[in-house]
Amino acid sequence: MLLRHLQNVRREIALPASKRAGSLALRHVDAGSCNGCEHELAATANPYYDLQRHGLNIVASPRHADVLLVTGQITIRMVDSLRRAYEAMPEPRLVVALGDCATGCTMLGDPRQLAGPLEEILPVDLRIPGCPPAPQKIAEELLGLMRDMAEHSTTRRAFVEEAITPPTRDVEAIDTKGAKHA
């Protein structure tokens, strides 16, 4: 009955099928939010939005993530953890400022307790405004980001392929180095 109920819910909502253009692994860090952005980000997984069907997944570790989603005003007690999460991510990596606090639109609090705007701490690639941004808005922005990434990645792949096809001379250099170490 529960599953039937969910089936009905899904049928009523009638989400369009996903035109998957790849996937993005997301890691969220709350750097001092009011919990609103967390609620709305979590809501993007509910049956009304179901972001996962597009290949957008929240992953447990920054080491598995393509995107760092940062919420809140950056507190002095969170800034080090935030930096460490970013440093743990493999490259290429993107930073998304989620909500008006992270985008720097709202500064409410004691300046002695805040580390400053996110963009002075990490390079921000995408800003999602809203207080908090509605799940629909978060979904649209993240899907847009994924499309941009897919377009870039075709050109990037060509670039990378070119870069990793080394001239013969370089291969010799590596061999010599290897021999030295051996």
Next chain:
Amino acid sequence: MPALKAALVERVTAQDWRAACERHAQAGGRFCGLFASRGSQGLQANCLFARSDQDHVVCAHVSSGAIDTLVDLFAAAGRDEREAHDSYGLRFAGHEPMRPLLDHPVEPEAWTVAVHGHDPYQVAVGPIHAGVIESGHFRFTVVGERILHLDLRMFYKHRGLQTAAEGRPLADGLRYAQRACAACAVTNTVAYAQACESALGLAPDRNLRRARTLLLELERLYNHLNDVSAICAGVGFAPGAMAFAAFKERAQRLNQRLTGHRFLFNTVALAAGTLHIGQGDTRAAREELKTLDEEQRRLWRELQFAGSVQDRLGDVGRLTREDAVRLGAVGPSARAAGVHQDTRSESPRLFYGEFVPATPEYASGDVAARLDIRRVELAHTFAILDELLTISFMPGGVKDLDAPPNGLGVGRVESPRGETVCAVQTDGHTTGRLHLRTGSYANWPAVAHAARENLLPDFPLINKSFELCYACADR
């Protein structure tokens, strides 16, 4: 229901502080928070008590920088004293060791309880968690998988909202109270407005009381639906988690339609109403809530007969009634342990009539009871909303109480997580000191206590069954 009176302030010397507080406890006063403030005469300690007649505040000037501790009288004062120590430098004689709360020293010895014995070790979790969760650090001391002790290190999200509000016009304080926590935005702003109005000698009229009660129950509705979803997720029961997440979404969309915001932001004003809902909209909202109620009731039956859910809930994260009272637990978590306290029954500034606190049939204080109390309270909330929405909503206002402004106001409001207390010291028409002690703040020690002797992998479930905010505890 107590009469509508402003809080009674009792000024005592630092020497009489402890005895005065003890007297209130003996007279049946319930400890509701302790905070430090700095006035023209220097450092001041303040302790709040809820008594059946009215709220009482004991204030003492502390010229020497130290005052007697109350932590042996009220275990619930532990975190309050630690916060007053870290943020105002107030020392408490007899509170040993004074572990830091806001300060984050590196050495674990400074802030954890030493555990000795055969083979205990520590597991550190956070501040960044694996899911979409707020930031906070848990330090478990375990043997094998069994939790012996849990130390919480919070205030990672401390934004200094209370100090930032100081010196600003009273009406500005609403923004700071609201920003403390999105999921308790209405509770925090209503508590703040009540505190200010009480300090100014004002009382809300009928329209304003009805409007604020509607907002508070709409907030409870989406929060409780969210909590049920979270508990289902905690036992890995995805269909339940998704179904209740969809209910929560519908409740939030209703908030959007009625007030223009999914979290009901900016709906509470100082000494004035903002809500204007016509007959057509109240009727539509009533219909929507009726359908939602019928559907969620059907699914509750499913949850109650889902063996894979129910088998995971019993005797997990048990909080006894005695511990709940001793630690000052409030809200659904306390009622699930059999504590008959609900601030809605003590709210003359709201529109709850003769409200009676609910407890579940088996007030066993475990995760099962904390899930069941949500079922009971959801039924009450749907009933209250249905009754309120029979008439349209007009912006209300305030009337004068026959009480002179006394410079200190207290507001107490039942949030989805328990009683939230707001104290405001006014300085003319500006905020002298804002102190917000939310239901989450009061309940965190109970979470740490309930986790003891449980298995480490059950902790996420125990935590979700309390479903506390970090934001409104850290502020």
